[in-house]
Amino acid sequence: MTHSTPFAARRARLAAQLGPGGVAVIPTAPEQRRNRDSDYPYRHDSYFYYLTGFTEPGAWLVLDATGRSTLFCRPKDAEREVWTGVRLGPQAAPDALGVDAAYSAEELAQRLPPMLAGAQALWLPFGVHTGLLERAEGWLAQVRAKARDGASAPTQMRDVCALLDEMRLVKDESELTLMRRAGAISAEGHMRAMRRCAAMLRAGEQPCEHHLEAELLHAFRDAGAQGVAYPSIVAAGANACVLHYPAGSAPCRAGEMVLIDAGCELDGYAGDISRTFPANGRFTGAQRALYEVVLAAQQAAISACRAGARFDAPHEACLRTLSQGLLDLGLLSRNRCPDVQAVLEQRAYQPFYMHRTSHWLGMDVHDCGSTTEPGEGKAARVLRPGMVLTIEPGLYVRPADGVPEKYWNFGIRIEDDAIVTEAGCELITRDVPVRVEEIEALMRG
Ligand code: GLY
Ligand code: MN
Ligand code: MN
Numbered sequence: 001m002t003h004s005t006p007f008a009a010r011r012a013r014l015a016a017q018l019g020p021g022g023v024a025v026i027p028t029a030p031e032q033r034r035n036r037d038s039d040y041p042y043r044h045d046s047y048f049y050y051l052t053g054f055t056e057p058g059a060w061l062v063l064d065a066t067g068r069s070t071l072f073c074r075p076k077d078a079e080r081e082v083w084t085g086v087r088l089g090p091q092a093a094p095d096a097l098g099v100d101a102a103y104s105a106e107e108l109a110q111r112l113p114p115m116l117a118g119a120q121a122l123w124l125p126f127g128v129h130t131g132l133l134e135r136a137e138g139w140l141a142q143v144r145a146k147a148r149d150g151a152s153a154p155t156q157m158r159d160v161c162a163l164l165d166e167m168r169l170v171k172d173e174s175e176l177t178l179m180r181r182a183g184a185i186s187a188e189g190h191m192r193a194m195r196r197c198a199a200m201l202r203a204g205e206q207p208c209e210h211h212l213e214a215e216l217l218h219a220f221r222d223a224g225a226q227g228v229a230y231p232s233i234v235a236a237g238a239n240a241c242v243l244h245y246p247a248g249s250a251p252c253r254a255g256e257m258v259l260i261d262a263g264c265e266l267d268g269y270a271g272d273i274s275r276t277f278p279a280n281g282r283f284t285g286a287q288r289a290l291y292e293v294v295l296a297a298q299q300a301a302i303s304a305c306r307a308g309a310r311f312d313a314p315h316e317a318c319l320r321t322l323s324q325g326l327l328d329l330g331l332l333s334r335n336r337c338p339d340v341q342a343v344l345e346q347r348a349y350q351p352f353y354m355h356r357t358s359h360w361l362g363m364d365v366h367d368c369g370s371t372t373e374p375g376e377g378k379a380a381r382v383l384r385p386g387m388v389l390t391i392e393p394g395l396y397v398r399p400a401d402g403v404p405e406k407y408w409n410f411g412i413r414i415e416d417d418a419i420v421t422e423a424g425c426e427l428i429t430r431d432v433p434v435r436v437e438e439i440e441a442l443m444r445g
């Protein structure tokens with residue numbers, strides 16, 4: 001078995017955790033029909049990719065506790081390949097992917113039951129692939145039907161995601177290299193969008209959300225990223241108060257702010273950046289005041305992010321700073337909440353800040369891995385070097401009694417991607433500025 005690729009190294013690490021007689025069976029994602037002859041753009045399954053580096057649909061990995069890996073993949077088919085592109089095929093797969101053996105996926109139903117005969121545990125991704133458990137029942141039934149020949153079927157079915165989630169939580173060097181690049185490309189997209197917005201207004205043209213989305217896409221694809229890691233949010237004015245607002249066609253007007261939350265996917269890894277900026281490149285006093293609160297909250301969260309701290313430490317630091325800012329700017333009344341402690345106890349910040357400050361980031365934009373520490377009940381996860389998380393405070397102000405009108409309809413989020421290090425964290429998305437003066441300078445062109 002070769003260890004020369006990160007994929008082979010991960011397979012070996014997983015195999016070592018399957019226990020004696022364990023066999024893992026991991027399919028990739030199915031293709032999704034959009035309508036008639038059109039499919040949605042294909043995206044492989046992240047668990048499968050993590051172990052193989054293989055992006056074709058219709059493939060399965062079988063890995064046993066000895067480390068032996070078998071790939072099932074689409075067979076070569078000259079006629080189909082004219083329509084849908086070249087397939088690797090089972091013959092070339094062992095060399096290309098470092099697996100020990102490869103067969104046509106058409107042989108899966110016939111070859112898999114004998115591979116499970118004598119195994120003790122069958123490891124599958126639970127809750128990921130519709131119908132997988134039913135299929136597994138079928139394989140096991142076939143093994144049992146051969147019991148007279150002395151074959152024993154696995155007596156346990158276990159969730160391989162439990163192992164893979166823990167592995168994926170701490171990124172290896174090859175992953176961190178890709179994520180730094182995904183962060184830099186995503187940042188370039190944001191800068192393009194900011195510049196375009198201000199430049200159009202200067203030229204007397206009306207920038208709209210779709211113009212800015214086009215800049216993001218241009219930057220991502222131009223740099224070789226495969227596409228977006230998630231649908232881009234480009235929200236002008238009050239649209240920014242809708243957390244998952246998809247880029248539409250609303251105008252980005254001088255005097256209003258624009259919130260962009262977008263990131264590319266590069267070789268299977270996500271960037272995830274949010275920036276909020278004035279459409280014309282100049283913050284008004286009220287915009288700046290609220291923006292500075294969010295920025296200070298982000299800085300507090302960043303300062304709380306380091307190996308050994310808990311996953312919720314950045315969130316708590318962020319809440320304290322946001323709460324102080326809401327009191328200072330009069331969005332929360334001191335009659336109701338005399339101090340930060342009261343704001344926190346009453347969760348009075350919630351009408352303005354209703355999401356968490358962080359999520360894991362990796363192949364999936366909301367990456368896998370529990371945020372609690374294994375074996376410690378509900379206690380938050382202890383951060384370790386190589387974990388990657390977003391730090392993304394925001395404030396969203398809907399018109400309401402008692403809320404100063406000058407802040408109405410402001411939606412501000414500032415989001416960066418952070419690699420946990422021993423001493424703190426490495427921000428991999430800071431090519432795009434966050435400070436007021438730097439944003440204004442960038443947008444002056
Ligand atoms: N882009 C989704 C998020 O920031 O969580
Ligand atoms: Mn995020
Ligand atoms: Mn985001």
